[in-house]
Amino acid sequence: MHDPHPSPPSPPRRRSNWRGVAIAATCTTAMLVNSSNNTSVAIALPTIGAALHTRAAALQWLVSAYSLSSGCLLLFCGHLADVHGRKRVFVIGSIILFAFTLACAFVHDEVTLAVLRGFQGVGGAATIPAALGILAHEFPPSSGRARAAAFASFSAGGPIGAAFGMILGGLLTQLSRYTWRAQFYLSAALAFATLLLGIFSSPAQVVVARPRDTRTDWPGAILSAAGLILLVFVLGQGAGPGQNIISLLLLSILLLALFGVWELYLERAHSKPAAARYTPPPLLPPSIFTRAGGRVGVVYGIALLQFAAFMIWAFWVQLYYQVYIGYSPVRTVVRLTPMFVTGIICNVVVALIVRRVPTQLILASGTLTTALAPLLFALIRPSAPYWSFGFPAAICSVVGIDFLFAAGMLMVSDAVGPGEQSVAGGVFQTMTQLGTSFGVTASTILFNHIQGRANFFQKDALPSYQAAMWMGVGFGGLATLLALVALRGVGTIGKQPQGPRDTTEKPAENHTDTNAAAP
Template sequence: MATAMTSFLGGSVTVTSSYIGRSLGMTTAQITWLSSASSLSSGAFLLFFGRVADMFGRKSMFVGSLFLFSVFCLAAGYAQQPITLDVLNGVLGLFSASAVPPAVGILGVVYEKPSRRKNAAFACFSAGNPLGFVFGTIFGGVAANLFGWRASFWLLAIIFIVFTIIAIFTVPKDFSQKQPFNWTTLKTFDIVGTIMIVGGIGMFSAALSLGDTASDGWRTPYVLALLVVGFLLIVVFIFWEFRFEYPLLPMDIWKDKNFSTVLSVLCLGMMAFIPASFFVSLYFQNVDEFSPLQVALHLLPMAIVGILVNIIAAGVLHRVSNKVLVWVGTSSYGISMLLLAVNRASTSYWALYFPALVLIVVGADLQFNVANMYVMSSMTPSQQSTAGGIFQTVTRLAMTIGLGIATATFNAVEANPTLSGYWDRESQPYSAVYWFSFAAILVSLCLVPFLSIGKQGAKQKQPSSLESSSGNSPSEIEKTTNQNIGAIPNIQPLPVGMQIPEQSVS
């Protein structure tokens, strides 16, 4: 439910945005910010909250975030002004950012060693992102259809207050070592890096969200200023992290080829998945003129298949080469985007949209599971929340960039439909978005051959006498070989600079 927060909210807002807009008299820009505000704030603060959770404790932050998310969902349901609702959505994104890193950190510490059970636990966690969006559309659609759009926020409040109570009694205590809150500890906290990454991601994401709705579009001075300054801050942040002794984002982790490649593949997938899912829902509302409940029902296959795929992923991550799983996921993505792209208004839902919605979830869930397991296994138990922050930050940034490009593409084609006569006028802007998503998947397909990830969570071999003579105890060896990664002979988990002798790897 932690990783589902933003996507749950986004799915609910997606199927009710047109109704909210009419009810509050919102402009197109204000409607856009309903979904953009939460994504922007959550993406900007994930690294910060990851570091805070690792230093000062995880359970209290996790439970508190669930509770405050519920409270502000309740408040959003009473909003009377467009700006109020947009700001509250931004605050909700902030609490989702403070919930995900401690949730990942708790899982990473509890399931420290590779195992089938760890695969199952992280498959459940990974399911939250795609399934959160789907169930958000379903619950939001049903609530809005029965009681109005405000009920969709109140239903979210009820769901998360229930999970808050459950979490208080069921989430295990955080036994990892905590830092005292004093001046010495604060000096090790990367305050300069935090300011730069929060400001950089915030400005860059805001520019992408505002580009098509500003008065002069992308040529609007403040949009260009936000874009340039935000990009420069991100670049300066990267250089700063190489020099600071206690970096917010350990840069040496990117030297692992599989780490960089699997995240790149995942990000390209998210750049395709989020815009495609958003505009599929919009297509059902604007072209097919479905009610929120009808939209939810037509998206139901995504939820059902998503649950099944995550169950399968939990059972095969330790049995099948994860590179093969990434191939399957990326190929499913590509076929799905192609089916969506050739759809026309006269085409039956069952002919193209139904198989596309099934395959798009296969792609999202397989890629997410493989990448999530690899990233979490690449960092030490004391840095599990930071690992979760890194993972979620790069994917959220990819989602924002993808949605910004897709929106610009949609608006351009809608204003000047220039696609082939094969498409009717009303389908053209949507098809253009799907072609962009298909292009992103083609790029990711070119990266998959560079992966060498084998089985993850497979049972480790007992150390031989040669391994024991290297000076490492069996427990130390098991921690360093926390996954079976095919042909790669040595991995460098954090802390940075810790090299594993080749002969110590089982």
């Protein structure tokens, strides 16, 4: 099981420019599909509810089911990708995503649709950390600008996918004769295209350093998945009172605490060769959070806060336009279109500056810019023209997400070891999912509280929308403050002190199938 004389990794193989573009495009498309699966359904909820005669309380599960399964399995799927092959996990995840996305278009009741959405999330959980691992391997730090461009493109898939899903989801829902089902046809086609790209763009064989110990930490996998499932479920139901919710919240915290203690024990055990023989390596080495002087953990915290801020704005702005103002889905989409354009521009900008501008400045400026979007809607006057509040908010909303994904993921990727790339990416994505759930839930509780008082004194719901947006400003402000204080002294990508990289896994023997072999 242990090779006392591991051979060093073979020199990086040459890769054509076109192959590099294809790999980056494949991973970016996977991120775009994953992100759009969340927003395209959200904007069609009123239409789906009317078509399937679904109760309003049950509609949220059509959105939450996807994030529940994907967010809770990202860490485990990242481990599988690092140990058993990133291309293999990517292709299997793409197959799952394609099959269940297509199946969603044929359902006739909300329960079946929610269940299929959950299986969709499993596919997303497999493809995203595997894609990040593929990028990190195919574009090592020595590749310079190519690495920055690849990660910038991948990061842009998140906000562009969110805008893409929102825009096309609204257009197809209102204009297509298949209404809400049309968006699932489109998403299935994109998932199938990702599958084909994943099969043919990545090389059949990649020589990499394989971890010495490929055993799976099943207790850690069960504890983390159960704890995250309960936590995301509680966040999805948090706006409703009940003793059961409090009990489930406490149980989720207990399970996650046990997971942390167990992982710490495994990591310490693997620092002693005698004890390592009887225990698997940790699913998530706690030392990952302390890499680069603890700044990897800081980036994870910024990701949680930033996504909470962004999703608060994205969630309530759709309701503001469609419910409060009374716009149709298409009119709402038109007002949100600048998000898509900004995402493309930011993709180009961040690729040019990420290796020249300090990471602290990139993250702080991005989070601050995104915080301006909920700020504008917290101050909005409904009688004012769109160009005064709505247009600048749509432009600002995705800047922080673009900058965070590109600079943050590059910083994390540089700080961890070659055998931890997919796991580190899985943790990053998990934090964004938790931020999404927490932000929407917390703002919904505040909205309902303010709305209850508004109903008592007045019928205007505008103060409720503004209060929810102020909460988004708060999360964005905290993310900016964390970037300014905790990332002080961090240089540019590739020139910053990274600290220890991979302290638990050492290269063993070269092999030719783990990271790229097709299933």
